[in-house]
Amino acid sequence: MVPVLEMEANALAAAPSSAAGTAIHVDRVTVSYAVGKNTRKVILDEVELEIAAGEFVVVLGETGCGKSTMLRMILGQEQPTAGAIHVAGKTIDRVGASCGYVPQKYSLFPDRTVLGNLMMGPETANYHILGRLKPSFRAFRKAVREQAMKQLERMGLHATDADKYPHQLSGGMQQRVAIAQALMMKPTILLMDEAFSALDPGTRGSLQQMLREIWLETKPTVVFVTHNTAEALFLASRIIVLAKQTGPGRAGAKVALDMRLPETGMSLKKNGQRFLDLVEHIELCSQGFEAAAELTLNFEGNAQ
Amino acid sequence: MARFSPFDIQARPNYLLGQALSFVLFVVCLGLYIHTSKARHQENPEDRVVPSAAQLRAGIHSSALEPAEEDDYIAPEGAGKWERFRHSMIWKDTASSGKRFGISLLLFLPAILLALHIGLYPYFNAGFMRFVLFFDKIVALSLLPILIIVFGTDELSKISLIFIGVAPTLILDVIQMVKAVPQEQVVKSFTLGANDFDVTYRVVLKQIMPQIINSLRLNLKPIMLFLFAGEMIAASDGLAYRIAIMRRHMGMDVILPYVLWVALLLFLVDFGLRLVNKRMHPWFQS
Ligand SMILES: Nc1ncnc2c1ncn2[C@@H]1O[C@H](COP(=O)(O)OP(=O)(O)O)[C@@H](O)[C@H]1O
Ligand SMILES: [Mg+2]
Numbered sequence: 001m002v003p004v005l006e007m008e009a010n011a012l013a014a015a016p017s018s019a020a021g022t023a024i025h026v027d028r029v030t031v032s033y034a035v036g037k038n039t040r041k042v043i044l045d046e047v048e049l050e051i052a053a054g055e056f057v058v059v060l061g062e063t064g065c066g067k068s069t070m071l072r073m074i075l076g077q078e079q080p081t082a083g084a085i086h087v088a089g090k091t092i093d094r095v096g097a098s099c100g101y102v103p104q105k106y107s108l109f110p111d112r113t114v115l116g117n118l119m120m121g122p123e124t125a126n127y128h129i130l131g132r133l134k135p136s137f138r139a140f141r142k143a144v145r146e147q148a149m150k151q152l153e154r155m156g157l158h159a160t161d162a163d164k165y166p167h168q169l170s171g172g173m174q175q176r177v178a179i180a181q182a183l184m185m186k187p188t189i190l191l192m193d194e195a196f197s198a199l200d201p202g203t204r205g206s207l208q209q210m211l212r213e214i215w216l217e218t219k220p221t222v223v224f225v226t227h228n229t230a231e232a233l234f235l236a237s238r239i240i241v242l243a244k245q246t247g248p249g250r251a252g253a254k255v256a257l258d259m260r261l262p263e264t265g266m267s268l269k270k271n272g273q274r275f276l277d278l279v280e281h282i283e284l285c286s287q288g289f290e291a292a293a294e295l296t297l298n299f300e301g302n303a304q
Numbered sequence: 305m306a307r308f309s310p311f312d313i314q315a316r317p318n319y320l321l322g323q324a325l326s327f328v329l330f331v332v333c334l335g336l337y338i339h340t341s342k343a344r345h346q347e348n349p350e351d352r353v354v355p356s357a358a359q360l361r362a363g364i365h366s367s368a369l370e371p372a373e374e375d376d377y378i379a380p381e382g383a384g385k386w387e388r389f390r391h392s393m394i395w396k397d398t399a400s401s402g403k404r405f406g407i408s409l410l411l412f413l414p415a416i417l418l419a420l421h422i423g424l425y426p427y428f429n430a431g432f433m434r435f436v437l438f439f440d441k442i443v444a445l446s447l448l449p450i451l452i453i454v455f456g457t458d459e460l461s462k463i464s465l466i467f468i469g470v471a472p473t474l475i476l477d478v479i480q481m482v483k484a485v486p487q488e489q490v491v492k493s494f495t496l497g498a499n500d501f502d503v504t505y506r507v508v509l510k511q512i513m514p515q516i517i518n519s520l521r522l523n524l525k526p527i528m529l530f531l532f533a534g535e536m537i538a539a540s541d542g543l544a545y546r547i548a549i550m551r552r553h554m555g556m557d558v559i560l561p562y563v564l565w566v567a568l569l570l571f572l573v574d575f576g577l578r579l580v581n582k583r584m585h586p587w588f589q590s
Contacts, residue, residue, distance in 0.1 A: 099495055111585070124493075124498040
C-alpha cells in the first residue's frame with residue numbers, strides 16, 4: 001500500500017485552502033430521514049465542504065452513500081436536518097435559478113422540441129406569461145433562437161436535430177441537449193448528478209471530453225456526482241469522496257477524502273500506473289471511512 | 305394456408321382469416337336476431353319485442369323524422385329531410401342529453417385544475433386531499449334522492465349527479481399524473497428561472513395533458529352511466545328518458561336504434577378525443 005500513498009504526496013498536501021471566492025459552502029450539513037416511529041436514518045453526518053469558484057469538484061462514493069442527497073441540498077430541493085448550505089454567500093432554502101442542473105434521467109421536457117428545450121430557460125427567466133405580449137419579446141426570441149442554435153452546434157448536434165422531440169434522440173444526444181439547456185442560462189454553478197452514468201462507454205467518453213472543454217473555456221464551478229472513479233479522475237480538479245462511517249455508534253456519510261488533483265484530465269492512457277494507483281487509493285477510501293482515515297494517517301507518516 | 309389452431313398460443317393466423325374471424329360474432333348475432341324475429345312474427349304478426357326489419361325502419365323513420373309525441377311541431381308543407389330531422393324526437397333528445405354532457409365536461413375543467421394544484425402545492429394537498437378521498441368513497445347514485453330533493457328534477461340535479469359521480473375519480477387520477485411527473489422536471493424548471501405559474505401550467509399541465517384526455521376518454525362510460533341514471537329517474541327529455549318511456553309501450557323499434565345511436569355518439573366523442581391527442585401531442589407515446 002505504501003507506493004500508492006507515496007505518490008499521492010503533493011495531491012493531498014494541496015488540500016483545502018480555498019482563499020478566492022467561495023461558490024458553495026456546505027456548512028456542517030446533517031441529513032437524516034425518519035424511518036418508522038422513533039428511529040431516524042442518518043445519511044449525511046456533519047459534512048463540511050467549501051467549494052471555490054471555478055473548481056470542478058467530482059463527488060465520488062458508493063451507491064446509496066448520499067451523493068444525490070447532498071446535491072439535492074445544494075439545489076435547495078430539500079433542507080438539511082442540521083447545518084446549512086450557502087451558495088454565493090446566500091443561504092439556500094428553495095430551488096432557484098442560481099445553479100444549472102443536469103440530472104441523469106428526465107433531464108429534458110418531453111413535450112418540447114430540442115430548440116424549445118434550449119429556449120425555455122432564457123424565455124421563462126426574462127418574460128413572464130403576460131410579458132410575452134410585449135413587442136420586444138419577438139426580437140428577444142429571435143436572439144435566443146440564434147444563441148440556441150449556436151449552443152447546439154457547439155454541443156456537436158446538427159441543426160436538423162433542433163426540431164426533434166427528446167424521445168427521438170439517443171441517450172447521449174439527450175444529455176448533450178440537457179447540458180446545452182443548462183448552459184443557455186450561463187450559470188456560474190453547474191450541478192450534475194450521474195449525468196453520464198446511463199450512457200455507453202464511447203458516448204460517455206465524448207461527453208466527458210466535451211464537458212471538460214466547456215469547463216476549461218468558461219471555468220464555471222461544477223459539482224459533478226458520479227460513482228465512476230475513472231470519470232472522476234478525468235474530469236475533476238478536486239475529488240471529494242463520501243463514505244459511510246463504519247465505527248460503532250456512528251452513522252451517515254462523511255467526507256473520506258478531499259483531494260486536489262495535481263493535474264486535470266487524467267486517464268489510464270496518459271498517466272499509466274499512476275492513474276491505476278490513484279484509482280485504487282480512491283476506491284479504498286470510498287469503501288469505508290475508517291479505512292480511509294487510517295490510510296491518510298499512514299500516508300502522512302510516510303511523507304515526513 | 306395457416307392451419308386453424310385456436311388453442312395454439314404461437315399460432316400465426318393470416319390476415320384475411322383474422323379479419324374474417326373478427327366479424328363472425330356479429331354475423332351470428334344478426335342471424336339469431338333475424339331468426340327469432342321471423343319465428344315470433346309467424347306466431348304473432350303484431351309482435352313488438354323483436355321487431356322486424358320493416359318495423360325497425362318505421363321506428364327509425366319516426367324517431368329521426370318526426371317530432372316527439374309531447375311536441376306539437378307540424379312540419380311545413382314540403383319540408384326537407386334536414387328540416388324535419390332538426391325537429392325530430394332523436395334530435396331533441398340528443399340535444400338535451402348532449403347539453404348535460406357538455407356542461408358536465410365544462411365543470412370538469414375546474415376540477416382538473418384543482419387536481420393540478422393538489423398534486424403540486426403542499427397547502428392545496430393539505431386542504432383538499434382528505435376531502436376528495438372522502439367524496440370518492442361516496443356512492444354517487446345514493447345521493448340522487450338528496451339531489452332531487454334539493455334541486456328538484458331540473459338540470460342541476462342531473463348535472464351534479466354526473467359531477468359527484470365522476471369528478472373525485474378524475475381528480476384522484478390527475479393527482480396521480482402530477483405526482484408521476486419526475487421531480488427532476490420541476491427542479492430543472494426552477495433552475496431555468498421558471499416561477500410557480502410556469503411550472504404549474506407550462507411544464508406540468510402541458511406534460512400531463514394527453515394523459516388527462518385519455519383519462520376523460522376512460523371516464524366517458526361513467527359519465528354516460530350517471531347521465532342515463534339521472535335521465536331515467538328524473539327528466540322529461542333526453543336519450544335515456546326516451547328509452548325508459550319506450551319501455552312502457554314495448555317500443556323496441558325505437559329503443560334499439562337509440563341504443564345503437566348512443567353507441568355511435570360515444571364512439572365519435574372518443575374518436576375525436578383520440579384525434580385531438582394525436583394532433584396536439586405528437587411527442588406523446590402512450
Ligand atoms: N426521502 C428519503 N427518505 C428516506 N430515505 C432516503 C430518502 N432519500 C434518500 N434516502 C436514502 O438515502 C440514501 C442515500 O441516497 P442517495 O443520496 O440517493 O445515494 P447516492 O446518490 O449516493 O446513490 C439511500 O440509502 C436512500 O435510501
Ligand atoms: Mg444518486
